Amino acid sequence: MQVKVDSRVKTLIANGVKMRHRSMFVVVGDKFRHMIINLRYILSTESKNPNPSILWCYKDTLFVSSHKKKRLRQSKKKIITGDLSKEELESFETFVNTSRLTHCKYKDSERVLGNTFGMCVLQDFESLTPNLLARTIETVEGGGLIILALHSLSSLTSLYTMVMDVHERFRTESHSLATGRFNERFLLSLASCKSCVVLDDEFHILPISSHIRSITPVSVLEDEEGQSPTERDLKNLKEALQNEAIVGPLIRKCCTMDQGKALDAFFDAIQRKTQRSIVALTAARGRGKSASLGLAIAGAIAAGFSNISVTAPTPENVKTLFEFVLHGLYELKYKEHLHYTKVTSGDPDLKKAIVQINIFKQHRQTIQYLKPNDHMKLSQVELLVIDEAAAIPLPLVKAMLGPYLVFLSSTVNGYEGTGRSLSLKLFYQLEEQCQLPANNSDGSQNSKFRRVELKESIRYASNDPIESWLNDLLCLDVTTHIPGLARLPPRESCDLYYVNRDTLFSYHKDSEIFLQRMMTLYVSSHYKNSPNDLQLMADAPAHHLFVLLGPVDESKTNVLPDILCVLQVCLEGAISKQSVMQSLSGGYQPFGDQIPWKFSEQFRDDVFPTLSGVRIVRIAVHPNAMRLGYGSRAVELLVSYYEGKMILLNEEDNIEIDETPAKITEITEKLSLLEENITPKAKLPPLLVHLGTRKPEKIRYIGVSFGLTWDLFRFWRKHGFVPFYICQIPNNVTGEHNCMVLKALNDNETEDINDNDCDFVAPFYQDFRQRFVQLLGSYFRDMDYALAMSILAPKLNYETDSDQKDNCTINLVGTETQVDILLPHAMKRLNDYSNNFVDYHTILDIVPILARRYFLGTLPVTLSPVQASVLFCMGLQMKDISHIEKAMNIEKQQINSFFKKIIKKLYKYLNGISVKKIDADHPRLKDIDMAPLTVSLDDELNDGAREAKEKIEQETRALLDPDMQRYAIVDNDADFESALQNGGGKLISGGFLSVKSKKLKIQKPATVEVAHKRSEKANKRKRKPRS
Secondary structure, X not given: OOOOOOHHHHHHHHHHHHHOOOEEEEEEOOOHHHHHHHHHXXXXXXXXXXXXXXXXXEOOOOOOOOOHHHHHHHHXXXXXHOOOOHHHHHHHXXXXXXXXXXXXXXXXXHHHOOOOEEEXXXXXXXXXXXXXXXHHHOOEEEEEEEEEEEOOOOXXXXXXXXXXXXXXXXXXXXXXXXXXXXXXXXXXXXXXXXXXXXXXXXXXXXXXXXXXXXXXXXXXXXOOOOOOHHHHHHHHHHHHOOOOOOHHHHHOOOOOHHHHHHHHHHHHHHHHOOOOEEEEEEEEOOOOHHHHHHHHHHHXXXXXXXXXXXXXXXXXXXXXXXXXXXXXXXXXXXXXXXXXXXXXXXXXXXXXXXXXXXEOOOOXXXXXXXXXXXXXXXXXXXXXXXXXXXXOOHHHHHHHOOXXXXXXXXXXXXXXXEOOHHHHHHHHHHHHHHOOOOEOOOOOEOOEEEEEEEOOOOOOOOOOHHHHHHHHHHOOOHHHOOOOOOOOOOHHHOXXXXXXXXXXXXOOHHHHHHHHHXXXXXXHHOOOEOOHHHHHHHHOOOEEEEEEEOOOOOOOOOOOOOEEEEEEEEEEEOOOHHHHHHHHHHOOOOOOOHHHHHHHHHHOOOOHHHOEEEEEEEEEEOHHHOOOOHHHHHHHHXXXXXXXXXXXXXXXXXXXOOOOOOOOOOOOOOOOOOOOXXXXXXXXXXXXXEHHHOOOOOOOEEEEEEEOOHHHHHHHHXXXXXXXXXXXXXXXXXXXXXXXXXXXXXOOOOXXXXXXXXXXXHHHHHHHHHHHHHHOOOOOOOOOHHHHHHHHOOOOOOOOOOOHHHHOOOEOOOOOOOOEOOOHHHHHHHHHHHOOOOOHHHXXXXXXXXXXXXXXXXXXXXXXXXXXXXXXHHHOOOOOHHHHHXXXXXXXXXXXXXXXXXXXXXXHHHHHHHHHHHHHHOOOOOOOOOOOOOOOHHXXXXXXXXXXXXXXXXXXXXXXXXXXXXXXXXXXXXXXXXXXXXOOOXXXXXXXXXXXXXXXXXXXXXXXXXXXXXXXXXXXXXXOOOO
16 A cells, blocks of 8 residues: 655664664554554665564454455455455555564463564554553564554543553442543653654654654664674674683573673683572563573583572473573583483473473483472572572572572563562672671571673663663663662651542653652562552552651752652442342452452351451552651551541541542643644642541451561551451462451441440451461461461460459360360370370370360460460471471470470369369368357256157157047046045055046047048948848
């Protein structure tokens, strides 16, 4: 297709080819495909390369299929519908058939890493992310073209409101409006890139690229052979080392002078074979670190090293390294199958990545990949190579260092796995050790440390404008200059400020400086960062930013304050009841709201997700202000802010709930693309807002999710956060368990809420503790005992506790409502062990029961921290004494002594509980009172005799029948004397004398007479004869 091309476009491409710099074109219009054909023709003409390779990236579907037959069918349909002319079809068909095209979907972009292309075409702008942008642009070689294709737009500012695919992940049920702040900043940054031109689909340069007006052809300083000074230096180095047996063949594979120097430094350490020697290689992305390490490993094999281990976050990270190991072996005359064999991974996700190379030319030699968590297997290694060390946590990197040669590479800035914590902390410590005396007090030698840096890129020349633009846009090189602190103010004088994101991403000069400083703290504090984090900060509707600043001098209006700490939070919760029930029943969890969904999943609770909360996404402190309390100060102020304690009274009437997203499109009149001039917005709210002038959102809790380490957990526990979830499976790269903690807030504006209601997390924490205790012997058996004990937070001292007597809820014998803890025979074994009658193996089955009860707070026995640690390791983590000896660094005899004291204390308490229970079930007799009597013996005897006589009389009267009363002789001496006188004064021979009583006959009671008559009738019936 014949189109008149602006001469400035040709000049830009020609200058890029001469300088080995890349050029970028943003094409707006539906006919961008024919623009690509013309640009490719210009590039092939200027570079004298008739067929440059092309990488074409897209989302799902291409304009036409890459398959020839399908493409013809699609083209015919487009001709019929009028979307494509025959002339256009022929030119595009010729382009496709003659070009070296590589099609790649965005989701598969990782497979193009390490490849180099002459052109890169990016279509489907709505699917681009910062990470994809950097990953694809970095594959273009110097002098190549980057083409970003956009569909027809009425205005470039419509990119501000374009709905990006990634926004779907940012939306939550309660926060669904995403703002395109990143697109706004991206578009404004194009005006500052000197090698970028924005065109329409007819090669018209748009006003945003006004800087292209003054472009002129450039000249390059070259020698007679057409080489630049750096290329000539590299050639001289190769000639100087060409006679070396090992280095000579390997250095021929180097592409830059920096690579040659790095390989020379590696081989120098290999020849010395000094133990505890470390060579660190640092560089930005695309400088050839992995290639240099691969060539150095091949040199170590030729030098006789037998056992070489390579470690990286994943086997994919060492793909390039192993490829250059094979290249190096080939240069050293090693042949596959004859001198070595390679082993690939069986994991389909790794796509047959090389994980081991076995060499057997001279003797058996091995190069194998190890995971960072397998650093315990490095005892026999001779050379350890750590690639992408910046993506590995610093404690793991330290653990891998040992008495062997170590090669270490780190990406200090780039688009994946970047972090400065390695260079800022580890390198500083190693450099200090090198300055100490040769031998330490324990006899071990200090490490010999050497640092090498690669600055020159392999694919393109130095000072590439596209690289500078990309670094500024994605904040990739913020660590090259960490801003110093003018002073360290007292933490009590520091205040927390809210950062307005509309102003932060407006691309104003001061806003850009402030953003770069914030990202500096992120990269220097965290071991892994990604450009996608920048888009999350800018566009996510639920995310907010806070910074901790010292006292601000208002007189200095043109000076930005020093940032001591950065906080990034995310509003979560406020989920509808219907969504919660749907998630619980179906197991589906949408993006976002990490804390509510995980809480609901763990406890099957349908109330917590409906509450509003905040999750702290990141907290980063300035590297020069570490461990000075600024992070704690920021968290304290954040908690106070959300509890409503920081509202200024004199400004309370003017407080607004929250700023609405600023109106992005500020076009006073509709202009065409050729007339539109894009500039940063003029009217913007203040960048920093004091928390006293902004009304906080109403939330009920603050949560955090992080990789579980001792320092991090102690930090959050100090501020009142309690855990409710710990992932049972550790991270494959870091070896850390993911942990989530919560802190309930007391909202002053909430009415009718008791103190107990505010601490609603406590019951769930107790449930978590019981589950965690049960899992300590399995999934958390290898967790550090000090960390695990701090998670449980058991009470160890009960000596001054008044509720000790009521704290025990166990039962020794058992009732209908409580579970037995120990049987009598188990108590007997405890007693025998306490008295040294049996070995400790006899009671090992009882120790887990006692340990669970003790650490859950139902055995109130005072133990020392060391004693509690021994009980924890043996009873909960099921470790033997040999493991405890290594973990706690104490002698075996001391462990046995501590264990015996623990059992004695527990048995003493349990035995006391059993005695109390027996006393409660079988009460004792009352004690006899031996006080003296108040009555004399004689009086007591007389009273007793009288009582006995009365009793006898009563019994006697009861024995006499009423009928016999008439025969009773009245005790009357006068009647008896009269009877004797009538008888002559003498008794008869029988000895009896009858005396007639003068008493009247006693009348029978009616009841007695009736009973008597009934008895007589009964007797008559018995005597009546039978007929």
